[in-house]
Amino acid sequence: MNSALQTIVQDLEKNFASKGSEFHGQASLLVPPGQIVAAAGALRDQHGFGMLAALSAVDYWPQRQPRFHAVYQFKNIPQKLRLEVRVPLDGDEPELASISEIFPNANWHERELWDMFGLHITNHPDLRRILMPEDWAGHPLRKDYPLGYEEVQFTFNFAEIEQRKPRPKE
Amino acid sequence: MTIQQVEITSDELRHLVSSRALEGETMLLNMGPQHPSTHGVLRLLLELDGETVVNCIPDVGYLHTGIEKNIEAKTYEKAETMTDRLDYLNTMGNNLAYCLAVEKLVDLDVPERARVIRVLFTELQRIASHLVWLGTHALDLAAMSVFFYCFNQRERILDIMEMCSGQRMMTTYFRPGGLWRDVPAGFEEAVRAFIDDFPRRVDDYEGLLSKNPIFLDRTKNIGVMTAEEGVAWGITGPSLRGSGLAYDLRKDEPYSGYEQYEFEVPVAKEGDVYARYWVRMQEFRQSLRIVRQALDRLPKGPFRSNNRKFVPPPRAELGTSMEAVIHHFKLWTEGFPAPKASVYVPVESPRGELGVFLEGDGGPKPYRCYWRTPSFVNLQILPKLSKNHLVADLVAIIGSIDIVLGDVDR
Numbered sequence: 001m002n003s004a005l006q007t008i009v010q011d012l013e014k015n016f017a018s019k020g021s022e023f024h025g026q027a028s029l030l031v032p033p034g035q036i037v038a039a040a041g042a043l044r045d046q047h048g049f050g051m052l053a054a055l056s057a058v059d060y061w062p063q064r065q066p067r068f069h070a071v072y073q074f075k076n077i078p079q080k081l082r083l084e085v086r087v088p089l090d091g092d093e094p095e096l097a098s099i100s101e102i103f104p105n106a107n108w109h110e111r112e113l114w115d116m117f118g119l120h121i122t123n124h125p126d127l128r129r130i131l132m133p134e135d136w137a138g139h140p141l142r143k144d145y146p147l148g149y150e151e152v153q154f155t156f157n158f159a160e161i162e163q164r165k166p167r168p169k170e
Numbered sequence: 171m172t173i174q175q176v177e178i179t180s181d182e183l184r185h186l187v188s189s190r191a192l193e194g195e196t197m198l199l200n201m202g203p204q205h206p207s208t209h210g211v212l213r214l215l216l217e218l219d220g221e222t223v224v225n226c227i228p229d230v231g232y233l234h235t236g237i238e239k240n241i242e243a244k245t246y247e248k249a250e251t252m253t254d255r256l257d258y259l260n261t262m263g264n265n266l267a268y269c270l271a272v273e274k275l276v277d278l279d280v281p282e283r284a285r286v287i288r289v290l291f292t293e294l295q296r297i298a299s300h301l302v303w304l305g306t307h308a309l310d311l312a313a314m315s316v317f318f319y320c321f322n323q324r325e326r327i328l329d330i331m332e333m334c335s336g337q338r339m340m341t342t343y344f345r346p347g348g349l350w351r352d353v354p355a356g357f358e359e360a361v362r363a364f365i366d367d368f369p370r371r372v373d374d375y376e377g378l379l380s381k382n383p384i385f386l387d388r389t390k391n392i393g394v395m396t397a398e399e400g401v402a403w404g405i406t407g408p409s410l411r412g413s414g415l416a417y418d419l420r421k422d423e424p425y426s427g428y429e430q431y432e433f434e435v436p437v438a439k440e441g442d443v444y445a446r447y448w449v450r451m452q453e454f455r456q457s458l459r460i461v462r463q464a465l466d467r468l469p470k471g472p473f474r475s476n477n478r479k480f481v482p483p484p485r486a487e488l489g490t491s492m493e494a495v496i497h498h499f500k501l502w503t504e505g506f507p508a509p510k511a512s513v514y515v516p517v518e519s520p521r522g523e524l525g526v527f528l529e530g531d532g533g534p535k536p537y538r539c540y541w542r543t544p545s546f547v548n549l550q551i552l553p554k555l556s557k558n559h560l561v562a563d564l565v566a567i568i569g570s571i572d573i574v575l576g577d578v579d580r
Contacts, residue, residue: 023511024274050401053516054525054542071527073514073542077401077415080422084514105404108550116238126186131231131579140239147243 005081008047012039028084033096036087040072040099049074049083052099055109057117061143065090068117072099089119098124116141186227187217196224203232207310207565210575212549214564221560226553230546233579241539245505246272247346249536254340256541257577259302262288262295262331263519265344270425271515271526272346275508278480281472284348285427290361290464291331291343292426293457297368298327299520300450300457307447307569308379311388316378323371330360347481348474361465365458372454380451389444393555393567396441403554404547407522408453409571412446414439419518431460443570450572480506505534512538521545521572545577 005027009020016035021028031039043049054073061067066088074083089096096113098121100106110121111130118139121127129136138145153161190196197218203211211232217225237256241249253264266288273280280288305320328338334353335343343350379385395405397415410417418435420428436452438445475481478493482501487494508530516525522544531537548571555571556564 024277024513026513028512051404053404053523054514054527054540056527056538056540056542058512058529058538071512071540073525073527077417077422082423082514082516084512103404104402105547105550108546129231131234133231140236147239 002081004079005083008043008081008083011047012042015039015042026082026084028086030086030088033087033089033094036070036072036085037097037099037102039085040074040102043074043083043085044102047076048079049076049081051075051077052103052106052109053082055106055113057113057119057141059117059141059143064092067091068094068119070096070113070119093118093120095120095122097122100125115139118142183215183227187225190219190224191217195219201561203229208568209306209573212568212573212575212578214552216561216564218561221562223556223559223561223564226556226564228549228552230549230575230578233575235580237580238539238541241536243535245534246276246508246536247501247505249539250345251340251342254342255576256543256580257519257521257524257545257574258339259299259574260295260519260521260524260577261339261341262291262343263299263517263524265342266292266426267515267517267519267524267526268528269344269346270517271513271528272508274513274515275511275528275530276346276480276506278347278477279475280348280426281475282427282469283352283471284344284473286464286468287349287353287473288344288426289428289431290461290468291334293460293464294327294330294361294364296457296520297454297461298324300454301327303450303520303569303572304375307566307572308385310565310569311385313379313382313385316375319371319374319378323368326364330357330364333357333360345474345481347477348472352473358465358468361461365461365465368458369455372451376451379447386444388563388566389447389570390442391440392443392559392563393570394440394442395551395555399551399554400441403551405522405551405571407518407520407544407548407572408449409446409522409548411436412438412449412570413441419516419523423516425515425517431463433457433459443566446570446572507532507534508536514542516542519544521574521577522548541580543577543580545573545575546580549573549578 009027012018013020016031016039019030053075056071058069068089070087072085096119098110110124113119114121114127115129115132116139151161191198199216199218201216202208202213213229215227237252241252250268253268254261256264301320301324305317308316331341332338335341395413397413400410400413416435416437433456436449438448478497482498483494510532512529514527516523524544525542527540528536529538555567
């Protein structure tokens with residue numbers, strides 16, 4: 001971690017009750033869920049992180065506290081810095097505040113978080129499923145969602161397997 | 171032919187169109203997912219006032235194949251075959267991003283020869299990908315012959331890839347720790363023949379398009395994006411460089427030895443469809459420069475790491491060494507473990523920043539593998555760029571941001 005990034009991390013640790021860490025030269029910051037909008041705003045306006053490079057999540061099921069981590073990757077283009085921000089989320093139906101007013105491209109990323117992980121994004125302008133069909137049940141990237149497979153149908157058991165094939169709900 | 175107006179039946183969509191659409195004043199038209207100009211299975215819900223686009227609502231996911239979920243069920247090495255299927259025009263680039271992420275996670279070294287060959291292939295792949303973009307983009311703008319010329323040349327690159335990996339497209343040629351095999355005899359001659367011949371082909375393409383009045387009419391001042399907008403929307407790659415910002419990860423955060431090559435980052439100021447076209451045309455030449463340098467300095471030596479805890483031993487060792495048999499057995503049945511940590515590795519794909527977020531849990535399978543794909547992020551700005559343009563211009567804008575639907579939907 002270089003000194004410029006070090007100062008930024010220390011500043012955020014102080015202002016947003018966060019905790020910094022490092023792995024292989026990559027800086028990561030653990031920010032409490034209530035602070036993410038303010039932290040994202042400070043990153044953009046005070047520290048020059050103008051681009052939200054990526055946004056995703058990790059599910060730590062069966063662990064409950066926290067069950068999820070939302071993972072943001074911010075990029076400061078002029079200073080060539082990258083910072084990972086992780087937001088721990090407790091419980092099975094967690095809420096996460098949208099940052100799409102600060103970074104407009106968070107819109108689709110957050111729709112993907114809702115679609116794939118079932119994180120309820122609050123204050124989102126257009127929260128619909130994005131990759132799965134709108135009538136899909138469940139959130140596929142959760143760890144308690146089975147991977148699924150298709151059983152091979154032979155002539156002798158074609159009808160039997162046809163009956164129990166999974167289908168989207170009516 | 172009768173045109174049937176689309177009705178909005180879903181309440182969730184109502185707030186996305188203007189109130190005029192609900193009164194029937196503007197027309198709602200469905201474009202795609204089976205439409206030749208949407209470059210795959212992209213569906214757009216268009217609100218039109220005459221031929222002018224009032225609102226454009228992209229609907230993606232028709233090509234969603236659950237690759238991220240599937241990767242979680244495979245070992246680190248076996249999961250790599252999935253990565254080819256993401257952005258199928260940039261298979262080597264996907265392999266590279268994935269291998270770099272795995273290598274960073276487990277601290278695995280890569281021999282210099284492998285690093286040079288990786289750069290060489292990624293740049294050839296960039297040319298191949300830009301050729302598909304150029305061909306289809308020109309085809310959308312009614313220049314049909316360019317399409318055939320481009321695909322002709324692309325085939326030569328695919329032949330070189332087939333020569334080395336056995337596959338034209340789904341290569342899986344780079345592996346954690348190096349390459350699958352060394353390049354075969356005749357490889358250097360084939361690449362040299364291609365790079366000696368290709369510059370005059372680029373001249374031909376430019377001769378057909380760059381000053382063609384129809385092409386200029388269709389591309390100048392269409393879909394203008396400023397650099398500030400681009401950064402705010404996370405746009406990367408040639409689409410951002412067409413707006414005047416020289417942001418290229420090969421220069422900014424060099425990987426796989428890119429800092430040792432001499433090349434320029436082409437930048438255009440205008441930010442319109444033509445600027446993005448111009449940037450990509452220049453990138454053909456820059457990629458050729460890199461390929462030539464890589465070929466000239468191609469060092470001798472091993473093509474894959476000798477770290478037997480991660481890299482399976484060569485077949486010949488299995489007959490003589492018990493240790494090799496054990497390593498072979500362990501690596502192919504169980505795989506190698508990775509620490510409980512996460513890495514994010516971005517590389518410059520032909521479309522922009524391709525990032526792999528890889529998290530290990532101490533076991534032999536990735537706990538989470540997220541793909542930050544450039545097409546997914548770049549596509550988001552389409553509604554903004556296409557506003558108040560004609561439907562025909564919308565087609566030009568889609569072509570100019572160069573999306574691959576396998577990359578969008580994953």
